[in-house]
Amino acid sequence: MSNPLQLDRTDRRILELMQRHGRISNLELAERIGLSPSPCSRRVKALEEAGLIADHVTLLNANKLGLSLLAYIHISLDRHTPERFESFDAAINGFSEVLECDLITGTEADYQLKVIVRDMEHYQQFLLGKLTRLDGVTGVRSSFVLRRIKHETALPLEHLG
Incomplete structure (x- = not known):
């Protein structure tokens, strides 16, 4: 088993919000975590490239x-x-x-x-x-x-x- 990546508070907050609000825009995400849109977008991209964000899905009502x-x-x-x-x-x-x-x-x-x-x-x-x-x-x-x-x-x- 590999060691988990070290995440700072901002990365954790991004992941928490994206898990619960999959359609959140980068602008709203940035506002909610206290970053400007460009650094927020770079962090999301880095989390995707690191494999922490596996996919973006829509949950259906069975x-x-x-x-x-x-x-x-x-x-x-x-x-x-x-x-x-x-x-x-x-x-x-x-x-x-x-x-x-x-x-x-x-x-x-x-x-x-x-x-x-x-x-x-x-x-x-x-x-x-x-x-x-x-x-x-x-x-x-x-x-x-x-x-x-x-x-x-x-x-x-x-x-x-």
């Missing part, structure tokens, strides 16, 4: 789009070989229903997936038509989100050096 079933799925594989993991990873990356996929430890499962679909019927189609058909999948345990208590996309920066 419920308004009819995507109302959110599930967490634990997957167990039959073998723990590099080839098996590579094959599974490649297949999962092709499934648009999968929002997140993590190789995990601490449970009987090998992977945890975060999946979103319209409803239980579409979940069944995803599970039986795609997921359980993958080579090496020996166990699938699903949990469904009843109510979201907190959903945060912004990383906490207040405790960084």
